[in-house]
Amino acid sequence: xxxxxAPSPKVEVYLDHAASTPLRPEARAALRSWLGExxxxxxxxxxxxxxxxxxxxxxxxxxxxxxxxxxxxxxxIVFTSGGTEADNLAVxxxxxxxxxxxxxxxxxxxxxxxxxxxxxxxxxxxxxFTVTWVAPDADGTVPVDAILDAVRDDTAVVxxxxxxxxxxxxxxxxxxxxxxxxHPAALHTDAVQAFATLPVDLGHLRVDALALSAxxxxxxxxxxxAYLRRGVPIVPIAHGGGQDxxxxxxxxxxxxxxxxxxxxxxxxxxxxxLASRLPGWTDRLSAVLTTLHGVRRNGPADPARRxxxxxxxxxxxxxxxxxxxxxDQAGVRASGGAACSSGSARASHVLExxxxxxxxxxxxxxxxxxxxxxxxxxxxxxxxxxxxxxxxEAVT
Ligand code: PLP
Numbered sequence: 001x002x003x004x005x006a007p008s009p010k011v012e013v014y015l016d017h018a019a020s021t022p023l024r025p026e027a028r029a030a031l032r033s034w035l036g037e038x039x040x041x042x043x044x045x046x047x048x049x050x051x052x053x054x055x056x057x058x059x060x061x062x063x064x065x066x067x068x069x070x071x072x073x074x075x076x077i078v079f080t081s082g083g084t085e086a087d088n089l090a091v092x093x094x095x096x097x098x099x100x101x102x103x104x105x106x107x108x109x110x111x112x113x114x115x116x117x118x119x120x121x122x123x124x125x126x127x128x129f130t131v132t133w134v135a136p137d138a139d140g141t142v143p144v145d146a147i148l149d150a151v152r153d154d155t156a157v158v159x160x161x162x163x164x165x166x167x168x169x170x171x172x173x174x175x176x177x178x179x180x181x182x183h184p185a186a187l188h189t190d191a192v193q194a195f196a197t198l199p200v201d202l203g204h205l206r207v208d209a210l211a212l213s214a215x216x217x218x219x220x221x222x223x224x225x226a227y228l229r230r231g232v233p234i235v236p237i238a239h240g241g242g243q244d245x246x247x248x249x250x251x252x253x254x255x256x257x258x259x260x261x262x263x264x265x266x267x268x269x270x271x272x273x274l275a276s277r278l279p280g281w282t283d284r285l286s287a288v289l290t291t292l293h294g295v296r297r298n299g300p301a302d303p304a305r306r307x308x309x310x311x312x313x314x315x316x317x318x319x320x321x322x323x324x325x326x327x328d329q330a331g332v333r334a335s336g337g338a339a340c341s342s343g344s345a346r347a348s349h350v351l352e353x354x355x356x357x358x359x360x361x362x363x364x365x366x367x368x369x370x371x372x373x374x375x376x377x378x379x380x381x382x383x384x385x386x387x388x389x390x391x392x393e394a395v396t
Contacts, residue, residue, distance in 0.1 A: 013332045013374045013381070017216075017309060017367030018165055018193060024218030024368070026262040031220060034058050034255035045252035046243055055254040062254075062261035066225055069268045071203035078226045078244045079257045083192040083213030086226035087115035089237050089248065090188040090209035091159055095123050097233035098156020098186065106131045107150045107158045107185070109142040110353040111169075115211075116159050116190055117349070129156075139300040140169030140354045144176050155185040162210075163194035166350045166363060167299040168310025170198065177206040186232055192216055192224075196267055196367060197275040197308045208232045212264075214256075218368055219263030223256035270368065278308040278366050281375045285311055285364060288379045292386060298356050309366050314358025318389045323360050326385045326395035332378055335363045 014022070034055075036042045043051030045059045059079070067074040080086045095106060108120045110133045123129040132150040136142045142160055151158060158180060163170045173189045180187050188209040191200055196217040202210065210227040214220055228234055228247065236242070240249025286297050294316030300306040315323065320336040327334050351361060364378065388395050 011331055011373075011377060013377050014369065015364040015366060015374065015378060016333045016335050017196070017370070018168075018363060018365035019335055020215045020221060021196070021218050021367050022369045023220060024263050024266045026266045027214070027219045027259040030258040030262040031255050034258045042254050045254055046241065055252065058254040058258045059252045062257040065261040066264050069264045070227060071201040072227055073230065075230055075245070076202070076227050078228055078248050079253065079260065080224045080226050080248060081222055081253075082224040083113070083190065083211050083216070084115040084224075086211035086213070086224045087113065087188075087190055087192075088119050089226050089234070090186075090211060090228070091116055091119040091157060092123065092237050093228075093234040093247070094157045094186040094188060094209060094232070095120075095127075095129060096235035098184075099129070100233070100235075101184075103154045103156035103184065104129045105152050105155045107134060107147060107155055108132070109134050109136065109147070109160045109171075111136050111140060111142065111164050111167075111350045112159060112161055113165055113190055113192070116161070116188075120159065134160075136164075136169070136354050138355055139305070140164050140167035140298070140350065140356075141300055141305055142169075142171050144172050144179065147176055148179055151180070151183060151185060155183070157188060158185050159188045159190070161193075162189045162191040162200075163198065163307050164350060165193045166348060166361075167312050167354065167356070168193070168307035168365075169300050169354075170194065170305050170307060173207065174205055181206050193307060193310075197271060197278065199268075199271060202227060202229075209234075214260040214263050217263055217267040219260045220256055223253060223260045225260065225264075267368075274368055275308045278370070279303060281366055281370060281372075282308065282311040282364070284375060285379055285382075286313075289313060289382055292383055295386070296358065298351075298354075298361075311364045311366075313362045313364075314356060315360045315362055315386060316358055318360045318386055320360035320362075322389055323362060323385070326389060327382065329395060330381050330385060332381055332385075335365070336361055 041051040045055035063074045124131045186208040190211045192213045208229045212225040214223045296314045298312040324336040
């Protein structure tokens with residue numbers, strides 16, 4: 001078959017940055033150098049010989065760079081295997097520390113990622129903690145008053161995400177943190193989805209714990225950050241060598257930590273520009289798609305309360321998995337809800353809690369590599385595919 005007859009490869013339109021983002025060049029360069037590509041052995045950062053000391057320098061430099069970008073002290077930064085571990089460490093570790101002084105109650109929003117939600121449920125089911133679940137408003141935001149109303153004298157942990165992964169709804173964590181400043185409960189926020197487009201300044205934000213995941217802002221998969229404010233008691237969730245502050249055990253992942261720091265810095269540098277560029281595209285997609293009958297935009301109407309990167313739609317007359325499959329066939333990578341819990345065709349707990357209806361949910365999430373061309377292709381392809389599916393036509 002000569003070149004002219006070969007089927008043209010479909011242009012990939014990647015609109016699933018909320019699930020995972022392409023690696024930034026700065027992160028790739030850090031990975032390459034700290035994986036030992038230049039021939040130098042990267043030792044175990046806990047070893048005292050030269051190879052170990054080199055790795056230790058990589059880890060400590062990475063910690064300092066992350067701390068500087070977040071407005072935190074390096075001692076407050078613990079590297080983890082990702083957002084899931086950072087959330088588990090915060091929720092369980094702070095809850096166990098609270099229990100040591102007799103506090104066994106948690107306040108958790110009903111729209112948390114499973115990394116928080118299931119950790120809290122497990123504490124209730126297996127560990128005799130009590131959880132008060134706080135419902136969101138219909139736009140997915142969690143009212144600060146409702147959280148504060150749920151807090152009791154014996155509350156050990158309050159956990160409210162900075163922004164929701166499905167609806168992109170942004171919560172007023174700063175007001176919550178100020179209101180809880182004099183309460184012994186520890187405040188944790190999952191900022192995994194927010195970090196790419198919303199500034200995080202821990203010099204001013206009075207949370208006790210915060211979770212990040214590098215692959216959501218151009219870093220590699222398998223590394224994240226738990227910010228744990230100094231002086232806030234926490235019990236480790238895994239036993240071992242206690243390498244990181246005695247709170248997190250496991251050999252330091254020097255290359256991943258360095259790449260995470262590079263991504264944190266790069267994301268911090270281009271965040272403002274990204275946050276001002278993306279809404280033009282999400283609004284354009286929304287404007288085109290919501291002219292179709294039976295298509296509605298979900299999440300907050302106020303742009304200040306929703307992530308610049310996320311567009312969430314309800315679509316009637318199509319089946320969710322068929323839609324994302326057909327989009328994928330056409331080269332459009334998108335999510336029917338949240339990729340992290342995909343595999344289940346059930347409505348997500350987030351959409352249920354916010355009372356979002358519709359036959360199918362479609363999340364289009366944009367990020368640092370998104371181009372005009374991708375957005376234009378999506379505005380053409382998504383309506384075409386919805387029309388074909390509704391007409392019962394095959395999508396190839
Ligand atoms: N928290 C939120 C809000 C997320 O969206 C995700 C992943 O999608 C996680 C936590 C888990 O992060 P990781 O994939 O790094 O474990």
